[in-house]
Amino acid sequence: MANKNISMAVIRRLPKYYRYLADLLARDINRISSKELSEIIGFTASQIRQDLNNFGGFGQQGYGYNVEALHKEIGKILGLDKKYKTVLIGAGNLGQALLNYAGFRNAGFDIGAVFDANPKMIGLKIRDYEILDSDDIEKYVLENNVDIAILCIPKNGAQEVADKLVGVGVKGIWNFAPIDLEVPSDVIVESVNLTESLFTLSYLMKERDDEE
Amino acid sequence: MANKNISMAVIRRLPKYYRYLADLLARDINRISSKELSEIIGFTASQIRQDLNNFGGFGQQGYGYNVEALHKEIGKILGLDKKYKTVLIGAGNLGQALLNYAGFRNAGFDIGAVFDANPKMIGLKIRDYEILDSDDIEKYVLENNVDIAILCIPKNGAQEVADKLVGVGVKGIWNFAPIDLEVPSDVIVESVNLTESLFTLSYLMKERDDEE
DNA sequence: TAGATTGTTAATCGATTAACAATC
DNA sequence: TAGATTGTTAATCGATTAACAATC
Numbered sequence A, B: 001m002a003n004k005n006i007s008m009a010v011i012r013r014l015p016k017y018y019r020y021l022a023d024l025l026a027r028d029i030n031r032i033s034s035k036e037l038s039e040i041i042g043f044t045a046s047q048i049r050q051d052l053n054n055f056g057g058f059g060q061q062g063y064g065y066n067v068e069a070l071h072k073e074i075g076k077i078l079g080l081d082k083k084y085k086t087v088l089i090g091a092g093n094l095g096q097a098l099l100n101y102a103g104f105r106n107a108g109f110d111i112g113a114v115f116d117a118n119p120k121m122i123g124l125k126i127r128d129y130e131i132l133d134s135d136d137i138e139k140y141v142l143e144n145n146v147d148i149a150i151l152c153i154p155k156n157g158a159q160e161v162a163d164k165l166v167g168v169g170v171k172g173i174w175n176f177a178p179i180d181l182e183v184p185s186d187v188i189v190e191s192v193n194l195t196e197s198l199f200t201l202s203y204l205m206k207e208r209d210d211e212e
Numbered sequence C, D: 001t002a003g004a005t006t007g008t009t010a011a012t013c014g015a016t017t018a019a020c021a022a023t024c
Helices: A008-026 A034-041 A045-053 A067-077 A093-099 A103-107 A134-144 A158-167 A194-210 B008-026 B034-041 B045-053 B067-077 B093-099 B103-107 B134-144 B158-167 B194-210
Strands: A084-089 A109-116 A129-133 A148-151 A172-175 A188-191 B084-089 B109-116 B129-133 B148-151 B172-175 B188-191
Touching: A008 A034, A008 A045, A008 A067, A008 B194, A034 A045, A084 A093, A084 A134, A093 A109, A093 B093, A103 A109, A103 B194, A109 A134, A129 A134, A134 A158, A148 A158, A158 A172, A172 B194, A188 B194, A194 B008, A194 B103, A194 B172, A194 B188, B008 B034, B008 B045, B008 B067, B034 B045, B084 B093, B084 B134, B093 B109, B103 B109, B109 B134, B129 B134, B134 B158, B148 B158, B158 B172
Parallel strands: A084 A109, A084 A148, A109 A129, A148 A172, A172 A188, B084 B109, B084 B148, B109 B129, B148 B172, B172 B188
Antiparallel strands: none
16 A cells, blocks of 8 residues: 555646646656746645645655656656556547547556447448457456446446446446446446536636626 | 526535436336435435425425426426527537437537538538538637537637637537636636546546555 | 434544744 | 655544434
């Protein structure tokens, strides 16, 4: 066991630090204080120092932080140097959008195969991937030691697919199905729920209109 | 001004209540206590009662909550009965995936037009929509009183497009570009950042592996 | 009525912010 | 050295949980 329980609030700020530091690097800025970073990222300087100190003392009194070094450190903290064998399940529009998404390679997620349950899709090629039959997922996962599955399937059936995946050793799921998957505690689920995001926008728009 | 400042934490739980109540309705369950709901949704009964009481006393002592009535109330709180004129900007894979996404109609977001900057895309038809030239967005927004824009374009240029949209009166943006848009305080931005979600998954996987 | 469960106040917990000694 | 800024402790703020009187 490595880390003293880092809270989710902190974890979800890390990608933001990483992104803003990359922007600074691109602008050839190689030194930044928590105060300056605070002004561009919108967190308090105090919070920034607290957050970073969860993982180590990356700064230097009187100087601030070295942008390149800090960026690299946060990349390591995020585990972007690790490689994970990944499969994509569901080759509909959203699945295809994700397949075209360059972010995977940067994050070390190597998509090995794409599956779909629709007979009309099986055998088609998208982006170098021949779409495989969903019935063969378990076999593939076992033979290829797949770590992570990206789930782009409808709500119905998502839990069953997740159960199957967990049964053959998948340890992480990036879930786009609008459902809260139930998995054992050693399996990680990170969900992107478009409906919840849209409903939140709806709420905020209504609240905005009420304030007039 | 209507509501005494509801915290974001509460707001982001509302869609989840709405979804679980819909599930209960579909199973013909028409009465539920905070304790029972707690067991299926995973929040404490106390939190559920606190959350709901921000908006009114929807329950009845000794009885619990009427599922159908509560579902309807939360729908109203979320503003799902309101209609918003919407445009989709960026007709790439993700844009197309969203266009096929049925959720919009339920949430009252009526997509009136689809835009893209790529000359090869302009004029093509997807799902009854002829893709229009991004150069004509401002004109369209003004003429049609568009309320909300869905932004499915790359990071570069996203801020400029947002500026344009705000300039012609757009009041809400559902943002899929991996950037923190800067907008006036009366404009709502709800972002879905896939990279941040993926990086969070990466962190949690690494943390999980460290614990072995 | 007795039992159940809410609405709401009070207590606790955790996260954010402020402050400042340490130190580069 | 003097000035700047971190790392870290203490204070504050806000969100969650517990408790219970009100009441259906």
